[in-house]
Amino acid sequence: MSRNTLPVLTVVLAIFLLWYIAAIFLNAAWAHDKATRSGEVLTAQTLVADTWSQEKPKLPAPHQVGTEIWKTTVEKKITSKRSLIYHSWVTLSATLLGFALGTGLGIALAVGIVYNRTMDMSVMPWVIASQTIPILAIAPMIIVVLNAVGISGLLPKAMISMYLSFFPVVVGMVKGLRSPDAMQLDQMRTWNASAAQMFWRLRLPSSMPFLFTSLKIAMAASLVGAIVGELPTGAVAGLGARLLAGSYYGQTIQIWSALIMAAALAAALVALIGFVQRMTLKRMGMA
Amino acid sequence: MQEAALQMPDTVPGQRVISAHHLDLTFQTNDGPVHALKDVSLDVAKGEFVSFIGPSGCGKTTFLRCMADLEHPTGGEITINGVSPEEARRSRAYGYVFQAAGLYPWRTIGGNVRLPLEIMGYSKAEQVERVARVLELVELTGFENKFPWQLSGGMQQRASIARALAFDADILLMDEPFGALDEIVRDHLNEQLLKLWARTQKTIAFVTHSIPEAVYLSTKIVVMSPRPGRITDVIDSPLPPDRPLDIRDTPEFLEVAHRVREGLRAGHSDE
Numbered sequence: 408m409s410r411n412t413l414p415v416l417t418v419v420l421a422i423f424l425l426w427y428i429a430a431i432f433l434n435a436a437w438a439h440d441k442a443t444r445s446g447e448v449l450t451a452q453t454l455v456a457d458t459w460s461q462e463k464p465k466l467p468a469p470h471q472v473g474t475e476i477w478k479t480t481v482e483k484k485i486t487s488k489r490s491l492i493y494h495s496w497v498t499l500s501a502t503l504l505g506f507a508l509g510t511g512l513g514i515a516l517a518v519g520i521v522y523n524r525t526m527d528m529s530v531m532p533w534v535i536a537s538q539t540i541p542i543l544a545i546a547p548m549i550i551v552v553l554n555a556v557g558i559s560g561l562l563p564k565a566m567i568s569m570y571l572s573f574f575p576v577v578v579g580m581v582k583g584l585r586s587p588d589a590m591q592l593d594q595m596r597t598w599n600a601s602a603a604q605m606f607w608r609l610r611l612p613s614s615m616p617f618l619f620t621s622l623k624i625a626m627a628a629s630l631v632g633a634i635v636g637e638l639p640t641g642a643v644a645g646l647g648a649r650l651l652a653g654s655y656y657g658q659t660i661q662i663w664s665a666l667i668m669a670a671a672l673a674a675a676l677v678a679l680i681g682f683v684q685r686m687t688l689k690r691m692g693m694a
Numbered sequence: 695m696q697e698a699a700l701q702m703p704d705t706v707p708g709q710r711v712i713s714a715h716h717l718d719l720t721f722q723t724n725d726g727p728v729h730a731l732k733d734v735s736l737d738v739a740k741g742e743f744v745s746f747i748g749p750s751g752c753g754k755t756t757f758l759r760c761m762a763d764l765e766h767p768t769g770g771e772i773t774i775n776g777v778s779p780e781e782a783r784r785s786r787a788y789g790y791v792f793q794a795a796g797l798y799p800w801r802t803i804g805g806n807v808r809l810p811l812e813i814m815g816y817s818k819a820e821q822v823e824r825v826a827r828v829l830e831l832v833e834l835t836g837f838e839n840k841f842p843w844q845l846s847g848g849m850q851q852r853a854s855i856a857r858a859l860a861f862d863a864d865i866l867l868m869d870e871p872f873g874a875l876d877e878i879v880r881d882h883l884n885e886q887l888l889k890l891w892a893r894t895q896k897t898i899a900f901v902t903h904s905i906p907e908a909v910y911l912s913t914k915i916v917v918m919s920p921r922p923g924r925i926t927d928v929i930d931s932p933l934p935p936d937r938p939l940d941i942r943d944t945p946e947f948l949e950v951a952h953r954v955r956e957g958l959r960a961g962h963s964d965e
Contacts, residue, residue, distance in 0.1 A: 590793075590794060590796055593792070594790065594792060594796055595813075596763075597788070597789075597790040598786065598861075599786055599813075599814075600813045608809065612798065612800050691799075692801075692802070692841040692842075
């Protein structure tokens with residue numbers, strides 16, 4: 408762990424440095440505009456100070472985003488419509504539901520593909536085709552169609568999450584369930600094992616490392632799905648709604664704080680799966 | 695006591711455990727048919743230790759897989775315990791030891807040995823009793839809760855033999871089980887295998903590349919040759935049942951080894 412600290416910190420520092428420099432260049436035009444109008448003369452020092460503290464900068468400086476996140480998480484009540492924690496929870500709940508649905512669907516399809524010849528020949532092209540359609544194009548339609556049949560709220564967003572997250576699970580689990588080699592399958596045959604026994608005792612345990620790798624990708628995709636699901640629908644709550652509202656009113660700081668929050672959420676969720684993975688594989692003696 | 699334990703199991707010539715008559719197996723490949731087995735006939739009596747030896751492609755493994763119902767002959771007939779290989783497999787008449795130990799990394803040694811017992815529906819109590827017994831048989835007592843990666847290759851292969859012995863199959867089919875191990879480990883395992891055979895009275899079919907191994911272990915040596923896969927010689931070993939490792943320096947042993955080598959050379963004469 409400590410071996411990684413220095414390199415990671417170095418990279419973080421470099422990013423902040425580049426970020427601050429970029430903020431100066433991107434926001435300088437507006438600072439000059441303001442100065443001309445008020446007849447002030449900008450020194451290098453006041454220019455930098457201004458570019459790092461504008462109200463609606465093209466690129467907000469890191470500390471501005473940090474302050475905004477602090478204000479909207481720690482200093483706001485969770486029940487407030489301006490609390491970023493409230494919005495994160497709205498997105499997170501859709502993400503988790505979509506992830507669960509996607510994982511379930513993915514595993515079910517993988518089992519079907521591995522065990523059923525017809526499905527093996529027919530399903531995979533459709534699975535791949537489903538991912539070539541831009542999610543932004545069908546997200547509104549999913550929401551409209553589900554609304555028309557009386558389903559609204561969490562589920563439509565979760566469906567979009569599911570749409571994105573089942574794919575890595577199918578691909579990973581098909582590979583995982585097929586990972587036992589011919590010898591292991593022959594061995595099961597010599598014991599006259601049933602198909603169910605072969606699945607539970609050989610194929611499923613063999614697929615675990617594949618499953619967890621897929622789950623990490625699925626979790627990140629699921630979060631993207633939930634945010635995308637909030638964008639075209641005029642949702643009033645959720646990180647996607649914050650992004651959308653921010654862009655309507657030019658609130659770049661709000662956009663960036665929602666972005667950073669989404670990234671932190673994704674990192675935390677993926678790390679959580681990584682933790683479960685290590686625990687599981689360790690208990691299975693495979694780590 | 696040790697002497698008694700090493701008594702050779704009584705072979706019962708009337709009781710044919712493995713019986714093959716004019717067995718053919720042809721694989722259809724893109725380069726035309728490959729005759730993996732051609733006109734193979736063999737009878738193995740109960741309690742015998744039969745080795746199959748020959749170069750790669752001679753069909754020795756294919757023959758073993760036919761006995762195990764893992765390959766299906768295209769001609770001739772084969773019976774195991776008087777029934778078809780499929781029926782024999784369904785009644786769990788044999789234990790099969792593969793070239794690699796093939797232990798499940800997520801199961802302990804005990805868990806791996808228990809696996810076929812779970813599949814066959816033995817009771818919990820009996821599973822425990824049997825696992826303990828066969829681990830003792832292959833001298834792995836105390837390693838029950840270790841994971842496979844904590845064991846050496848030789849120990850892993852012993853565990854896989856224990857697994858094949860755990861249920862009541864009276865036939866043991868072994869496909870080059872010690873092929874991947876070094877010579878010293880191999881000698882040791884061969885010695886142990888003979889003891890185990892004497893104690894359990896099983897019929898063993900053993901595929902190998904090694905002439906000394908085949909001669910040291912077997913009561914019957916089947917020499918095979920490739921293209922098409924066929925039996926060129928069947929040698930009934932004149933060696934006594936009690937076989938210390940240094941029996942390999944006796945004239946009798948060398949004579950049998952010589953005959954096996956001649957048989958192998960004859961099979962190669964067309965090349």
